[in-house]
Amino acid sequence: MASSTKLNAKVPEGILENKWTKYRSTVHLVNPSNKRSLEILVVGSGLAGSSAAASLAEMGYKVKVFCFQDSPRRAHSIAAQGGINAAKNYQNDGDSVYRLFYDTIKGGDYRAREANVHRLAEVSSNIIDQCVAQGVPFAREYGGTLSNRSFGGTQVQRTFYAAGQTGQQLLLGAYSALQRQIGMGAVEMLTRHEMMDVVTIDGKAHGIIARDLISGKLERHFGHAVLLCTGGYGNVFYLSTNAMGCNVTAAWKAHKRGAFFGNPCYTQIHPTCIPVSGDHQSKLTLMSESLRNDGRIWAPKKKDDNRKAIDIPEEERDYYLERKYPAFGNLVPRDVASRAAKELCDAGYGVGASKMAVYLDFAANTERYGKIQANKKNIHNPTKEQIVQLGKEVIKEKYGNLFDMYKQITGEDPYELPMRIYPAVHYTMGGLWVDYNLMTTVPGMFALGEANFSDHGANRLGASALMQGLADGYFVVPYTIGDYLSEEIRTKAIPTDHAAFVEAETKIQNMIDKLIAIKGTKSVDNFHKRLGKIMWDECGMNRSSKGLNEAIEKIKALRAEFWKDVRVPGSTNEFNSELEKAVRVSDFLELGELMCIDALQRNESCGGHFREEYQTPDGEAMRDDENFAYVSAWEYKSESDFELHKEELVFENIKIAQRNYA
């Protein structure tokens, strides 16, 4: 299969290990005085956006940054708990750049681009050095060296962490770097601003239309380049572990202006989340994958077992991940762990009131740690109570904030009882298609972090999103953007009364006016919830041709109903959070359809995309490498009309094989 002529991944020639080094030495540069007259718009100030904006401003470019929250510190990145990967091999356990590259390609079920993933593994170590220099308080061993733990899909310990608040600490680091540039006047920060559209002139991205969320006014902003660092779209499912504000609007509007959407159907369902407890919920809570270092996952061996967990004897427990996948045990990748939990619950082995949960149990490792502590403290013949108490202290130090969060939400104490967990929507591997330079199919428009279709193929390994977002922002785009901007040095700032700005603003104003004028009977949430249910039922953990075809029709009908019957109170020129939601949901209603179309054309199972028709006899995902080893990149034509372009994935450095974690 040859790649579509409309897609040029621009992967440099040469052997894999040398591509990035050679690229950096030969890429076109922009001299310092030209940098000062080039303006870059960075939309989003999570880890990807903050790191990019701080780096680009430090390099001398004029930077404007937008985010819809009241501070960059509130970006969803702050929620990241477990850690960030890097191939430092501090544990001397056999890690290397190649192994991180290999694990990521395999973990993604061989659906990612080799050159980008290798570059990610190469720069991973620099990220840790950069963050340590910024003062990020990574966990350390007693002797002062940085500590590591394991995450899924690997057999080494390469995850750096700051208790269960890694994202927050990394974001504070990136935010400080950004704030320094703001203080020096190199960055103009526009908080409470939502990008509503991209402005293209002569086929290139040259600005955005943003809405000031406080006054409701639309604004025009010019840039020589636009960077979308706007995060993932998991909230299309309504219930997810994402922050409530996460949305697809920026990426979707870019898509409608010519940016192809890559692999929209690849969604990550995380195995360890607090189960849904009822209809009233609007948010799900993650229990970090780091917990699988010490938590053992099990379900009762007997169906419909209503006994309490502690009353079920050891021999009547099925540690099913350890049984099925002994080589990786509880640390199999997320797609594998999630499917295994669902299978058991569907077969009647689930626990809790809903029976849609399994246990994550810390008792065995609490005891193990307790014994080690007793030895360290020279306590001879400790009692069971002493051992458990000492073990709890270790567990508390490692995961205390996560345990507190679990207790606050469920009312149960996980130091005493196993946690109940179930898979939930968590991350979107799909996003805007980008080439090696992180540029979309619209020249001058770049996508970074979770907003791009990323390096994770069909399934992301834990602790790799923070790595990718920071790699993109600190170490990749600062080089690759020069390749584009070196050709733009003669482009003078385009006045924002240009017809393209007027057209884009008018279009958005009309759309907003239309939403307000509907004055229907149903709330925005009503539509969002119904969309989420369709997506979860038919384009969630299991997908089928029949279900997807039905979902497409249901989404179209729901979208038509939305535009007739949604009720958006308030008016345009004021702070109006319902209006904000309505705009976002209107985009989700279009994206959802494309996700189903994408899932329908991919007649194979891979990673998080599990088509019921394509599974091995023992229920594992069955890929079809002959026909589907490609990235699907969708071009927007008109409503419900998308054209598929394929980027062939060539594996020259890794032998493509059936994934095996047993």
Ligand SMILES: Cc1cc2nc3c(=O)[nH]c(=O)nc-3n(C[C@H](O)[C@H](O)[C@H](O)COP(=O)(O)OP(=O)(O)OC[C@H]3O[C@@H](n4cnc5c(N)ncnc54)[C@H](O)[C@@H]3O)c2cc1C
């Ligand atoms: C609960 C949880 C825990 C996680 N833990 C980990 C972990 O331990 N390790 C790991 O590697 N990954 C983890 N992840 C994933 C990781 O946190 C995210 O993938 C990553 O932080 C995304 O960063 P980002 O910069 O791409 O986007 P975000 O942090 O989502 O930032 C998006 C930015 O875009 C802005 N924005 C969005 N739309 C617009 C618009 N239209 N106009 C203006 N601004 C806009 C927002 O204001 C925000 O500033 C976790 C995810 C969740 C949900």
